[in-house]
Amino acid sequence: MGYYTNYSLTEEGTPKAIKAFQEDLVESSKYKGDILDLISCGCLSGKYYDLSNEIKTVALRHPNVLVILQGEGEDPGDIWELRCKGKETEQQVMTMPPFENPALFTKDEKQQ
Numbered sequence: 001m002g003y004y005t006n007y008s009l010t011e012e013g014t015p016k017a018i019k020a021f022q023e024d025l026v027e028s029s030k031y032k033g034d035i036l037d038l039i040s041c042g043c044l045s046g047k048y049y050d051l052s053n054e055i056k057t058v059a060l061r062h063p064n065v066l067v068i069l070q071g072e073g074e075d076p077g078d079i080w081e082l083r084c085k086g087k088e089t090e091q092q093v094m095t096m097p098p099f100e101n102p103a104l105f106t107k108d109e110k111q112q
Contacts, residue, residue, distance in 0.1 A: 002047040006072045009038050009055075013065035021062040029054050052082055052091075059084035 011018045022039045029035045031048055038044040052069060059067045063086025070081045079094040099105065 004045060004047060004074045005078075007038065007044045007048065007051065008042055008070045009044075010042065010068045011065050012068075013062075017062060017064045021058065021065045021067065024061060025054070025058045028058050055082065056084055056089055059089070060087060063087070 011021060013021070026032055026035050026039070029051075031051065031054075034044055034046065034048065052071075055067055055069050059065065065085065067084045068081065069084075070079075072079045077094060077096065080091060082091045083089065099109070102110070
C-alpha cells in the first residue's frame, strides 16, 4: 500500500535558469520519468516520499530560481506548500482555525 499525494510544481526565474533547474532535477531524481511528467504538465500523483528532499537539494544549486512544490495528500486536510530558493526554504501546512462560537463547540472543545 502507501500514501498517495497530488503534487504540483512551479518555478520562477529566467527561462535559462528554470531549464537548468529542471534538467538538474531530472538527472538527480530517482523518479526520472515521473519528474519529466511533473515538469511538462506541472502535476503528478503518487507515492514520492523523497520528492520534497530532492527538490530542496537541487534548489541549493539553483539560487536564482524560486521553486514551489505543492502537495495534497489523500487524508482530508493534508495540504502543504514548500518554497525553495537557493539555501532558503520554507514549508507551510494548512491548518483549520478553531471555531469561535461556543454554541458550536464539541464536548471535547468545551472541556479545553
